[in-house]
Amino acid sequence: MSDATLLVLNPNTSQAMTEAVVSAARALLPPGLKAIGWTASAGPPVIRDRPSYDAAAAAMPALLAEAPRADAILLACFGDPGLAVLRERAGVPVTGLAxxxxxxxxxxxxxxxxxxxxxxxxxxxxxxxxxxxxxxxxxxxxxxxxxxxxxxxxxxxxxxxxxxxxxxxxxxxxxxxxxxxxxxxxxxxxxxxxxxxxxxxxxxxxxxxxxxxxxxx
The missing domain is CATH 3.40.50 (Rossmann fold)
Known part of the structure; x- marks a missing residue:
């Protein structure tokens, strides 16, 4: 049986931030769970205010659709834009950093x-x-x-x-x-x-x- 997969889902376009969170997650994961990352392909490199936060939340369905399937998802933006939609649509355990x-x-x-x-x-x-x-x-x-x-x-x-x-x-x-x-x-x-x-x-x-x-x- 293969390891369960944790998807670190980043709603901004900063690959470096995705990699930092994935690296941290891997260091903390128990046996039987691995981490992969997915970074938004469009949007701001950093979510810095309410308009960019709202835009990231609105883009969550599209981001989820393009991301690989996983057994659990971590929304890797402290503030959790789009968390409710992600949880509703993902069909797997989901949480956000905040x-x-x-x-x-x-x-x-x-x-x-x-x-x-x-x-x-x-x-x-x-x-x-x-x-x-x-x-x-x-x-x-x-x-x-x-x-x-x-x-x-x-x-x-x-x-x-x-x-x-x-x-x-x-x-x-x-x-x-x-x-x-x-x-x-x-x-x-x-x-x-x-x-x-x-x-x-x-x-x-x-x-x-x-x-x-x-x-x-």
């Missing part, structure tokens, strides 16, 4: 904050937390001055911002911090002391691995 991270935060029951790339994401991600039933735990959504493409291109430029914003999150009462974006995957930063950092990919892979049937012994 959905999985918010669920994990709710289960932990500790105050948390989200660090994102770009101020336009703040209301979008706040809505995700509300939809996930964890608004009572949210200390805030803190935004870098730049989008995910800029973060990937020059992470050194953002080191001071990351440190300062994570310190603000801690001061706001957060005990845990979620780096909210596929652009963060594979990058290393110095976070404020006293914060646990929760990678969304870990929550998403754990959720999907649990949802898949176990391979025979």
């Amino acid at each position: 959905e999985a991270a918010v669920l994990a935060a709710r289960q932990r029951g500790e105050r948390f904050a989200i660090l994102t790339a770009g101020a336009a994401w703040v209301p979008i991600l706040t809505d995700c937390v509300v939809a996930g039933g964890a608004s009572h735990l949210l200390a805030g959504v803190f935004a870098l001055d730049g989008d995910g493409a800029a973060l990937r291109a020059d992470p050194e430029r953002f080191r001071a911002q990351v440190r300062a914003l994570s310190a603000r999150a801690r001061a706001a009462g957060a005990r845990r911090l979620v780096p909210g974006g596929a652009a963060f995957e594979g990058l290393r930063f110095d976070w404020a002391e006293g914060l646990a950092v929760d990678r969304p990919i870990e929550a998403a892979v754990a959720l999907l691995a649990h949802a898949l049937p176990k391979p025979p012994a």
